[in-house]
Amino acid sequence: MTERVIEMRGLRKTYGDLEAVGGIDLHVDRGEVFALLGPNGAGKTTTTEILEGYRARTEGDVSVLGHDPARGETSLKKRVGIVLQSTGVDPFLTVRETIEMYGGYYPRRRPADEVIDVVGLRAKADARVRRLSGGQQRRLDVAIALAGDPELLFLDEPTTGFDPSARRNAWEMVKNLVALGKTVWLTTHLMDEAQYLADRVAVIAKGKIVAEGPPDSLAGRDRMLTRVRFRPRAGSPEPPAWGQVANGDGSFDLHAEDATRMVHEVTGWALERDVDLDVLEVNQPSLEDVYLELTGGEAGEEP
Amino acid sequence: MSQVFRQVRFTNKAFWRNPASAFFTFVFPLLFLAIFTTLLGNSEGIVNGETIKASTYYVFSMASFGLISACYTNIAISVVFAREEGVLKRLRGTPLPAASYLSARVLHATAVAFLLVAITVVFGVVVYDAHVPELADLLRFIATFLVGAGCFAALGLAISGIVPNADAGPPIVNAVVLPLLFLSGVFIQIGDDAPAWVVWVGRVFPVKHLVDGMRDSYLGLSFHWSDVAVMAIWMAAGLLVARRTFRWEPSR
Numbered sequence: 001m002t003e004r005v006i007e008m009r010g011l012r013k014t015y016g017d018l019e020a021v022g023g024i025d026l027h028v029d030r031g032e033v034f035a036l037l038g039p040n041g042a043g044k045t046t047t048t049e050i051l052e053g054y055r056a057r058t059e060g061d062v063s064v065l066g067h068d069p070a071r072g073e074t075s076l077k078k079r080v081g082i083v084l085q086s087t088g089v090d091p092f093l094t095v096r097e098t099i100e101m102y103g104g105y106y107p108r109r110r111p112a113d114e115v116i117d118v119v120g121l122r123a124k125a126d127a128r129v130r131r132l133s134g135g136q137q138r139r140l141d142v143a144i145a146l147a148g149d150p151e152l153l154f155l156d157e158p159t160t161g162f163d164p165s166a167r168r169n170a171w172e173m174v175k176n177l178v179a180l181g182k183t184v185w186l187t188t189h190l191m192d193e194a195q196y197l198a199d200r201v202a203v204i205a206k207g208k209i210v211a212e213g214p215p216d217s218l219a220g221r222d223r224m225l226t227r228v229r230f231r232p233r234a235g236s237p238e239p240p241a242w243g244q245v246a247n248g249d250g251s252f253d254l255h256a257e258d259a260t261r262m263v264h265e266v267t268g269w270a271l272e273r274d275v276d277l278d279v280l281e282v283n284q285p286s287l288e289d290v291y292l293e294l295t296g297g298e299a300g301e302e303p
Numbered sequence: 304m305s306q307v308f309r310q311v312r313f314t315n316k317a318f319w320r321n322p323a324s325a326f327f328t329f330v331f332p333l334l335f336l337a338i339f340t341t342l343l344g345n346s347e348g349i350v351n352g353e354t355i356k357a358s359t360y361y362v363f364s365m366a367s368f369g370l371i372s373a374c375y376t377n378i379a380i381s382v383v384f385a386r387e388e389g390v391l392k393r394l395r396g397t398p399l400p401a402a403s404y405l406s407a408r409v410l411h412a413t414a415v416a417f418l419l420v421a422i423t424v425v426f427g428v429v430v431y432d433a434h435v436p437e438l439a440d441l442l443r444f445i446a447t448f449l450v451g452a453g454c455f456a457a458l459g460l461a462i463s464g465i466v467p468n469a470d471a472g473p474p475i476v477n478a479v480v481l482p483l484l485f486l487s488g489v490f491i492q493i494g495d496d497a498p499a500w501v502v503w504v505g506r507v508f509p510v511k512h513l514v515d516g517m518r519d520s521y522l523g524l525s526f527h528w529s530d531v532a533v534m535a536i537w538m539a540a541g542l543l544v545a546r547r548t549f550r551w552e553p554s555r
Contacts, residue, residue, distance in 0.1 A: 052396060074398045082396040088388030092320035093313065101313045104306070105399040128320070148397070 002029040004063070005152055005183045006051060011060035013046050020046040022207035023060065028200075030151075033174070033184040035198035035215075037191070039295055043207040044187040045085065048156050051185065052082050065152060078106055081145030081153045085160070091130035095121055095140055098129060099147045106148025119143045119173055135166040142173065153177060155186045159193060171196055191288040205295040218290055226259035230266050231279035239269060251279055306399065310407035311414075318377075318411065328377045332369035332419055336361065336426065339490070355522070357492070362427035363518035364489040367451070369419030370513065371480060374412045374452050378459030379466070379476045381408065387469035391551045401549075405460065412459075413452040420448060424521070436521050443520035447531055451513040454534040457541030458509075464548025480510075487511035509537040 006028040013021040021043045028034040038044050049055040050062060053069040053076070062069060067076040089098050096112050103109035116125050119139040124132060132140060138158065145153060155174070159167045174197050177184060188194055194201050195215045202212040211218055231251035232239065242265060244252035256262035259282055270277050318324050339361040347354050382405075385391050394404055428435060436444065459476075466475050484490060486501055487510035493501060505511035516530035 054392070054395070074400070077396065077398040080396070082393075084389070084392065084396070086389050087393035088385075088390050089393070090313075090317045090385075090390065092317040097313065097316065101309075102397060104309055105397045107398075144393070 004028070005030050005032075006034075006064050006185060008047075008051075008062045009060055011047065011050065011062060012058045013043075013050060013055065014058045019207055021050075021057075024204070024207075024209045026202055026209065026212070028183060028185060030183050031178075031181060032199045033178055033186060033197050035186045035188055035194040035201045036204055037188060037194045037201050037291065038204035039189055042204045042295070044189075044204060045156060047204070048154060048185065048187055052080070052084075052154055053077075078108075078148065079151045081148060081150030083141045083145045083153070083155045083158055085156050087141065089129050089140065089144070092128060094126050094128055095132070095143075096125045098140065099143050102144045103147035106150075108149045109147060110149045112147070115143045115146050118146060118176055120169060135162050138162065139170070139173070142170075146177070150182070152183045152185070155184060157187055157189070159188075159190070167193070191291055203291060203294050210294045211290070226256055227281075227283045228254040228256055228259060228262050228266065229279060229281040229283070230254075230270075230277050232270070233276040233278055236275040237273055239266070242266075307403050307407050307410065310399070310403060311411045314407055314411045315414075318415070324377060324381070328372050328415065329419065332365055332372055333422065335368060335490075336365035336423055339365065340431065356431065358431040359427065359522070360492060360518070362423055362431070363521065364514050366420040366423040366517055367510070367514040368484065368489055369423060370416040370448070370451055371455050371484070371510065373416035373419055374409075374455035375459040375462075375480060376476055377415070378408055378412050378456055379463045380472050382460065382463035383466050383472040383476075384469055386463070386550060387472075387553050389552075395551045401551075409453075409456040409460075412456055413449075416452050417448070420517075434522070436523060440520055440523045440526075443526050444517060447513070447516035447520050447534075450531050450534050450538065451509075451516070454509050454513075454538040454541065457538045457545060459541075460545035461541040461548065464545055464550060467554060469553075483508050483510045487514060489514060509534045 004027050006026070008027070009025050010023050011021055011025075012019070012023050024043075024047065026034075026036075036044050036047065046055060050057050051064055051069055053072050056070050065076060065079055067073055069076065093101065095116065099112040099115050103112060103115075113125070116122055119142050121136060121139055121143065124136060129137070129140065142155070142158065145155075158174070159170045162170060171193070174184065174186075184197075186194075186197060198215055200213065201215045201218055203210050203218070229247075229251055231249070234250060239252065242254055242262070244254045246252055254262055254266075263280075263282060266277075266280070269275070318328075340358045343357045343361065347356055382391075391404075395401070462476060462479060466472050483504070486493075486504045487508065488505070489510065493505070512530035512533045516526070516534070518524070519526040519530075
């Protein structure tokens, strides 16, 4: 029997007339990586901060490791690690000292050196925090969250501001955490991040959950039609009517149930008429396509 | 309790490595002591009907200045910065109780203040031949010091809640205390001919009571427990305001 680490029912949060979170039901099981995906301002951080105990909810039931986070109980804080979007540390302590200091607040702590290795900061272990780059400081944030050996980890936009290679490293780091048996609550507006890391994804838009499921089959993504895109070289004859849509740049999109047959049709026509195809692509709809459709086209916008 | 002392250790490490805090909190009062005693040390003044040398006068006003800079200014600015940088928000997500964090700050500040007062007094004894007090006087002195440290630490915590953001931190914190230091005779001795309102500022606010209490107890002049009592009242008021205005996160 799986254990519910996080459960919320009918969670609502309003600020005056503004409804930031509009009645959502979600749950996370032990050992899962759960991603809350959505554009900025959709309610991700509000929801996360309610779970972390930073915000009081307006309505609904919330349970985190069997506790109500709004009560701010120390017994809950001892089992949870939090990576927030904007928190600092003393710039004059070293990486190791900082991790030791925060680890000391928890009954069960992990050796500082072990945590330093998990986040890949070995070379900077004795550097003062003020000497770290932005990406390194973010890793330190994760290291601090791990210092108390938490069962549940909150990662709020953990790779914002990372370059692509730092992001890859951070993802490997999260995968390592999962191997350690942690449960992870992740928020992100990056499709590939959710796709790569999450066991389950929920898409939030305007404070409501619009889809929920494993990233590969979110909102029927696995049942959506395959897209075949092709572009005959300029001056080629018009292709026959297969139901394609012209994109305006000379290329055409076809949405096909039977992609193999469709590709065969297109290439057969091209060979027969001696048409060069500059572009020929066969794509499953990406998580991004699904997401764009669900959130009304606000994918991955920076604030 | 051990958690508080652990926290004091880290607070202490960060304090001495931060050039701004080490200089303004620690070096500044000692620098002022050297300047004032060198420039004005040989004149004499009358305190409580007794003639004392200006150097002796400055030993205690600079000791008070040291205590105020370690407890009030240092705590107020450190807490404002910790809040604006998100350090307090992060702490709130850990099992460390806020009381432990703040107690550690106050204990550390008191230790720094103790060091400053001790250096100042030893300086006075060695360089200006100030006398070494008797036990009863010394105990009164220690009581004044401890209540004074608590009072100014509480006021530092109170003002940190009132300061809106990090940029406003140092100006507000200093704008409150600097005029008081002058009006309480910390830098320039205030004579009997001072305007009545200046005398009242000295009576109402805690700065002059700290200077008087430390000096009178140490020198065995007529010590008034009322000096300690006024600081105790300000400490209680400071704690009350701090409780009401303390914030974990920057206001937006």
